[in-house]
Amino acid sequence: MSPFAYQRAASIAQALEQLAPAAGEARHAAVLAGGTDLLPLMHTGAAAPARLVDIKRAADMPASVVDDGAGGVYIGALVRLGDLVRDPLLRTRFPMLVHAVCDAATEQLRNVATVGGNLLQRPRCWYFRNPGLRCWLHGGEHCLARDGDNREHAIFGDGPCRAVHPSDPAVALLALDAAVRIAGSERERTLAIDGLYAEPSPQRRRETVLEEELILGVELPASTAWRRSAWIKEKARKAWAFALASAAVSLDVDDGVVRDARIALGGVAPMPWRAAAAESVLRGAPADASRVERACDAALDTACALSDNGYKIDLARTALRRCLLRALPDTPARR
Amino acid sequence: MLDRSAENLAAGNRNSTRQQVRLGARRDGTLTAIAVDAVAAIGAETVGGEASNIVGIYQRLYRCANVHTRQRAMRVNLGPSCLLEERVVDARSGIVLNANLEDYRVPTVADVPAIVWVGVDHPDPEANVTGAKGIGEPPIIATAAAIANAVHDAIGIRLRDAPLSRKRVLDALRAARRQA
Numbered sequence: 001m002s003p004f005a006y007q008r009a010a011s012i013a014q015a016l017e018q019l020a021p022a023a024g025e026a027r028h029a030a031v032l033a034g035g036t037d038l039l040p041l042m043h044t045g046a047a048a049p050a051r052l053v054d055i056k057r058a059a060d061m062p063a064s065v066v067d068d069g070a071g072g073v074y075i076g077a078l079v080r081l082g083d084l085v086r087d088p089l090l091r092t093r094f095p096m097l098v099h100a101v102c103d104a105a106t107e108q109l110r111n112v113a114t115v116g117g118n119l120l121q122r123p124r125c126w127y128f129r130n131p132g133l134r135c136w137l138h139g140g141e142h143c144l145a146r147d148g149d150n151r152e153h154a155i156f157g158d159g160p161c162r163a164v165h166p167s168d169p170a171v172a173l174l175a176l177d178a179a180v181r182i183a184g185s186e187r188e189r190t191l192a193i194d195g196l197y198a199e200p201s202p203q204r205r206r207e208t209v210l211e212e213e214l215i216l217g218v219e220l221p222a223s224t225a226w227r228r229s230a231w232i233k234e235k236a237r238k239a240w241a242f243a244l245a246s247a248a249v250s251l252d253v254d255d256g257v258v259r260d261a262r263i264a265l266g267g268v269a270p271m272p273w274r275a276a277a278a279e280s281v282l283r284g285a286p287a288d289a290s291r292v293e294r295a296c297d298a299a300l301d302t303a304c305a306l307s308d309n310g311y312k313i314d315l316a317r318t319a320l321r322r323c324l325l326r327a328l329p330d331t332p333a334r335r
Numbered sequence: 336m337l338d339r340s341a342e343n344l345a346a347g348n349r350n351s352t353r354q355q356v357r358l359g360a361r362r363d364g365t366l367t368a369i370a371v372d373a374v375a376a377i378g379a380e381t382v383g384g385e386a387s388n389i390v391g392i393y394q395r396l397y398r399c400a401n402v403h404t405r406q407r408a409m410r411v412n413l414g415p416s417c418l419l420e421e422r423v424v425d426a427r428s429g430i431v432l433n434a435n436l437e438d439y440r441v442p443t444v445a446d447v448p449a450i451v452w453v454g455v456d457h458p459d460p461e462a463n464v465t466g467a468k469g470i471g472e473p474p475i476i477a478t479a480a481a482i483a484n485a486v487h488d489a490i491g492i493r494l495r496d497a498p499l500s501r502k503r504v505l506d507a508l509r510a511a512r513r514q515a
Contacts, residue, residue, distance in 0.1 A: 124437070126423070126432040126433060126438055127425075127432070130430060130432065132428075132430055133428070133430065144425075147427075148425050148426070148427065149423055149424075149425060149426070149432060151502055234501070236419065236440055236500070236501065237419055237440050237442060237443055237445075237446045238443060238445035238446050239443045239444075239445045239446075240443055241440065244501065308502070309502075310506065310509065311501065311502045311505035311506050311509070314505045314508070314509060315501065315505060
């Protein structure tokens with residue numbers, strides 16, 4: 001592990017000062033909250049920050065779930081996943097998010113991990129995390145999974161990295177049209193969650209949040225509260241496993257017709273994957289079983305499997321079909 | 336044939352067990368009853384085989400007609416040979432990719448079904464002087480085959496490699512669809 005300094009921020013302003021690169025500093029500073037992802041990354045050398053900026057005691061950091069007064073909910077970045085599961089406001093207005101969070105990690109991890117940190121987790125790719133290897137994401141030349149063992153890798157996106165994004169809550173939040181509030185030294189900005197993630201490109205190996213910025217919280221809009229929604233996660237075992245494939249849907253159905261649909265898939269792409277083509281198949285149409293099949297076809301149409309992960313196309317398709325049938329009224333929720 | 340101490344040496348380490356024994360005896364020392372409740376750790380990390388028969392010895396070692404024994408396993412080792420556990424090696428570098436407890440997936444409590452333990456209490460005098468037979472390891476051999484047979488019964492395709500992962504099952508179904 002590389003040597004690093006530890007700093008404790010008393011406020012958001014101080015945290016932002018501390019996150020700014022110091023003169024002559026070659027490596028970045030990193031935000032420390034729950035540390036459930038950052039510390040293991042530092043152990044394997046996949047992360048080597050010059051300084052850790054601990055924001056847990058920053059007095060004005062949002063750390064609770066509050067009613068935004070307009071029918072939506074604001075989740076502070078320091079809210080722990082475990083607290084989120086027990087929150088009555090979320091359980092009533094956004095139960096699908098609670099369901100997704102329940103599927104993430106373990107009870108013990110959820111009691112330490114924060115919402116902000118969960119959104120910025122690094123991939124679990126076994127090439128990226130291996131201390132003896134140097135893949136593209138770790139600063140190397142090539143994606144080692146592309147021609148290696150890629151059974152758990154992406155079936156969408158043809159960028160220079162095929163690792164999948166590990167967060168379950170991010171997939172649910174994408175289907176719930178959430179936005180992320182971010183503080184920077186210049187200004188505060190709000191980013192639709194679609195904008196938080198970008199496909200890896202030669203210019204960008206990380207999320208669109210800059211190293212010297214700080215996630216303050218997540219906004220859930222009134223427009224997706226109380227919706228018909230469902231979450232399904234397919235994993236290798238029943239607990240403590242990242243998604244092989246997951247699906248999150250939120251539907252606005254009126255008199256048997258789908259007025260709006262938001263569909264997100266997880267475990268299949270380097271970022272939470274919005275299935276916009278499937279959404280347009282459902283939007284404005286009567287919600288029946290044949291329409292669901294067509295939406296699933298549309299969602300997986302652009303999938304492009306590697307040598308070992310073709311099964312994920314079937315897995316994601318089935319997860320999405322079951323999810324839609326579960327969320328729609330009067331369709332038999334087949335399993 | 337090995338004597339008892341040689342047998343102990345040859346069999347190596349024993350599974351960790353917790354045994355609760357209650358004895359009934361007359362004033363003259365005659366045993367009237369033995370009640371044993373034993374819990375044994377039987378899993379990937381511990382020793383199976385002959386050494387895991389804990390309560391059999393209570394049945395045979397004492398001159399007492401009234402012996403009640405109960406043996407429970409803490410964890411059945413159905414993973415390695417069957418559903419989950421697999422060593423993944425990168426073909427180019429030879430590096431083991433899942434040499435950690437996150438990627439090498441042992442079954443969790445949620446994955447292991449209810450365990451029904453049935454003892455077949457026929458001594459095997461050919462095996463060793465105590466007549467004890469293995470109960471830790473041998474049942475696992477049959478478990479993997481039984482589950483593979485159940486998968487064949489369910490999907491009509493014979494899978495010949497373990498573990499029977501979701502990838503293997505879905506790949507086989509996809510190949511069958513393509514052939515049809």
